Amino acid sequence: MHITEQSPFTPILPYSFHSTAFDASQYQDDDYTYFNQSLPIKLQRAVAKRKAEYLAGRVCAAKAMAPLGITHFEVLSGEDRAPIWPAKICGAITHSKGIAMAMVTDAENVLGIGIDIEHYMADKQELELQGQILREDENEAFAQLGQLHGKPLTLVFSAKESIYKALYGQVHRFFGFDAARLIGCSENSLRFALTSSLHETLPQGFEITVFYQYAHNMVLTECVHLRQ
Template sequence: MHITPVSPFQPQLPFTYRCMAFSPEQYQDTDFAHFNQPLPSKLERAVAKRKAEYLAGRVCAAQALEQLKHPHYIVQSAEDRSPIWPTGVCGSITHSKGVAMAVVTDNPAILGLGIDIEHMMSDKQELELQSQILRDDEAAAFESLGQDHLNPLTLVFSAKESIYKALYGQVQTFFGFDAAKLVRHSDQHMQFTLTACLHPKLPIGTEVSVYYQCIDNMVLTECLHQ
């Protein structure tokens, strides 16, 4: 499998990152050994696309961690499938249709990071999935977002994915899309408030900011929890 160090995005969070393009259709199981990564037993029976995505994400993570002086570190998965980072490191991994990215930091003030790359949904998908991703009380803010962007639901979906990743390390339990409510946006930010108490330090009404950028029919969202 070809993995090429190229990035369509320049993340807005000031942390170490690696982004790569990869070719899932060229994946072979020997690629794990080639990139010095173990093939997890849980993925042995997975389809080639899933294995390729996992491998590309882990290669990004390993190279980003090397810049933080954690060479040869293998990012394993916990039982809940979350990445296991070195002690003192926060990070996040994402992949979408041949693009993978990882971001890491060893700043002790950072409690969590979340990034997500998505390819834009079709108009049909956006209509079909609105009820699963949006709250009824997001209608006004969502309409405003739609006046500035052709694929507003993709942006909100990606943002809520990044929020989940950023907060999960502290929350340590699943929470759904309805736990965060879009309230406003600007050219580079979407602002959300929590609609549920996810943790004693994350009560209802907590504001969560998400950076976003759209390039080449894709969106990158980034969320910082500190």
């Protein structure tokens, strides 16, 4: 599989990251050996696209950890499909249609990182999915966001995915899109508030800032959960 070490994005958060472009159509199982990764048993019967995405994400993770002095560590997945990072490391992985990225940190005040890359939804899809992604009490803030950007639902969807990744390490259970409510927006960030208590460190009303940027019909969102 051809992997190009490039990224259309430079994240706002100040943590180690790596991004690649990859061509899933060129994927072969031998690529895992070439990139010093193991093909998980649960993926052995998966389609080539899924195998390629997983591999690209793990290559990014390995390269993002190298500046922290961590080498030869394979980021496996738990039963909940969440990446298993080395001790004292927080990180996140994302991929979307040929682009993958990983971000990691060993900062002691970081409890979780969330990143997500999404390609723009079609206009019809944005309309059809609003009821699944948005709460009714987000309508006002969402309308304001729509005045700033042409693909507001893609942005909110991606932001809520990043929030989930950033908080999961504390919550350790599934929570849906309705767990976070959009309460404000600016040219490069969104503000959300939790609609219920998810953890003793994440009470109802807890506010989260998600940074975002656009490039090449894609959006990158990123957030961090800091120790209070």
